Every structure is written in structure tokens, then in C-alpha cells.
Amino acid sequence: MRNERGRRLGKDVPIVVLTGAGISAESGLATFRGADGLWEGHRIDEVATPEAFRDDPELVHRFYNARRRQLAGPGIAPNAAHLALARLERAWTGDFLLVTQNVDDLHERAGMVRTLHMHGQLGMMRCLACDEVGPADEQLSVRSCCGVCGSIATLRPDVVWFGEMPRGLGRIYKALETCGIFIAIGTSGQVYPAAGFVEAARAAGAWSIEVNLLASAVSDFFDEHWRGLASEAVPALVD
Numbered sequence: 580m581r582n583e584r585g586r587r588l589g590k591d592v593p594i595v596v597l598t599g600a601g602i603s604a605e606s607g608l609a610t611f612r613g614a615d616g617l618w619e620g621h622r623i624d625e626v627a628t629p630e631a632f633r634d635d636p637e638l639v640h641r642f643y644n645a646r647r648r649q650l651a652g653p654g655i656a657p658n659a660a661h662l663a664l665a666r667l668e669r670a671w672t673g674d675f676l677l678v679t680q681n682v683d684d685l686h687e688r689a690g691m692v693r694t695l696h697m698h699g700q701l702g703m704m705r706c707l708a709c710d711e712v713g714p715a716d717e718q719l720s721v722r723s724c725c726g727v728c729g730s731i732a733t734l735r736p737d738v739v740w741f742g743e744m745p746r747g748l749g750r751i752y753k754a755l756e757t758c759g760i761f762i763a764i765g766t767s768g769q770v771y772p773a774a775g776f777v778e779a780a781r782a783a784g785a786w787s788i789e790v791n792l793l794a795s796a797v798s799d800f801f802d803e804h805w806r807g808l809a810s811e812a813v814p815a816l817v818d
């Protein structure tokens with residue numbers, strides 16, 4: 580990998596990669612804030628909050644069931660950006676952490692193993708009776724049978740909604756504080772704490788690179804910008 584001045588960035592440098600919905604857009608999954616971002620006329624902040632689930636759990640389950648069905652569909656597969664990151668992980672000799680805000684499993688399907696899902700996973704559910712997390716084998720309804728405790732209980736998608744604490748923050752900030760390279764791919768920089776990771780990495784002295792079709796809300800904090808499709812820019816950056 581090279582920086583914009585052509586300097587090779589060694590594969591032994593600790594690296595943190597952050598991905599957002601833009602990396603999965605070319606796999607056929609809609610982003611949240613793009614032109615295709617509305618679901619049945621709802622913005623993401625109308626269906627991804629604990630309040631929305633309390634007020635209309637059927638609506639919220641419909642939203643997540645539709646996304647589960649789409650993700651399991653025949654046309655959905657990792658694209659060239661996911662595959663390039665998997666190659667990067669395999670080739671990297673230094674510490675490597677992929678933090679994804681995405682709840683899809685396309686990084687895993689591309690073969691990545693060091694993936695931290697800070698906003699949870701679409702394929703998992705949580706039982707509000709026993710608090711256990713298990714696979715969302717079936718389409719969820721408001722009250723379903725919990726595969727763990729066996730009760731008919733309220734199940735919710737095991738994802739992180741607005742106002743809830745993202746996962747793995749201790750591990751993420753520890754990696755950011757020691758990283759030499761930080762790359763953000765396909766994220767609008769509008770949702771915290773992920774939007775603030777670039778500042779934490781820069782404070783640690785890391786070289787920061789943004790890959791995005793457009794400028795994000797935090798573009799000014801990055802040292803280097805690759806404007807374009809993730810499927811083209813990520814292989815060009817990492818191979």
C-alpha cells in the first residue's frame with residue numbers, strides 16, 4: 580500500500596479499517612442516507628431506536644425481516660472491495676482490526692476473521708426475557724419462541740440503535756490509540772462514535788485515508804482521499 584506521496588506504508592504497521600454502508604452498496608444493499616435510503620417512506624432514525632421498537636415493534640421487525648430476506652437472497656455477495664480487504668488482512672503482518680458499522684455478513688463471507696461488528700449483526704436476535712443472543716433462524720415477529728430459554732418472549736434484532744452503546748469500544752479505542760494507519764470506507768461520518776474515530780487515530784499519529792464516492796461530514800480530518808466506487812478504489816489502494 581502507498582500513500583498519496585508514493586511512500587510505501589509497511590505491512591507491519593498496526594492498522595484499523597472502518598467500514599460503512601457504502602462498501603456494501605455495490606453488493607446490492609441500500610445505504611442509509613443515500614437516494615435509496617428510505618424504507619417504506621421511513622428514515623433510519625424512525626425505525627432504529629428503542630423508542631420506535633417500543634411504539635411499533637411490528638414495523639421495526641418488518642424492516643429487519645425485509646433486510647434479512649434481502650441479505651439471504653441469491654444475488655447478494657461480497658464485492659471487489661470486501662475481497663480486497665480480506666486479501667489485505669491475510670497479507671498484513673502487524674496488528675489488524677476491521678471495525679464495521681454494517682450489520683451484514685459480507686466481510687465474513689469474503690473470508691475475513693478479525694471483524695468487529697460495532698452495531699451488531701442482522702443474523703442475530705436477543706431475547707428480552709433471558710437476554711441471551713442467538714441466531715435469527717426465522718423471520719421474527721413481536722412475540723416469538725426464544726431458542727435459548729424456550730419462552731414465548733419479546734425478541735429484538737441484536738443490533739445497536741440510536742441511544743444505545745456500540746459494541747467493543749474498549750478494544751476499538753485501544754487499537755486506534757496505537758495504530759499507524761486508519762482507513763474509513765463508505766461511511767458518511769454522520770453517526771458517532773464511529774465518526775470520531777479518525778480524530779482518535781490522528782491524535783495517535785496515524786496516517787488517515789478516506790475512501791468514499793463523495794465528501795463525508797468528517798472528510799477534512801483525513802490526510803488522504805480516494806474519491807470513487809469502493810469496488811475500484813479499495814483494490815487500487817490495498818493491492
Ligand code: BJW
Nearest residue numbers: 599600601610611612680741742765766767770771792809
Ligand atoms: C460509497 C458507495 C460506493 C455509497 N463506494 N462509497 C449529537 C452529536 C454527536 C452525537 C450524537 C448527537 N446526538 C445523538 C448522538 C449520538 C448518536 C448519533 O451519532 N447521532 C447522530 C445522528 C448525530 N449515536 C448513537 O446514539 C450511538 N450510540 C452512542 O452514541 O452511545 C453513547 C456513547 C457515548 C460516548 C461514547 C460512545 C458512545 C449509536 C449509533 C447506532 C447507529 N445505528 C445504526 C443502525 C444499526 C442497525 C441497522 O443497520 O439497522 O447504524 S443507524 C445507521 O447509521 C447504521 C449505520 O451503521 C450508521 C452509519 O451509517 P453509514 O454506514 O455511514 O451509512 P450512510 O448511508 O450514512 O453513508 C454511506 C456512505 O457511503 C456515504 O458517505 C456515501 O457517499 C458512501 N457510498 N456508495 C464508496 N459504492
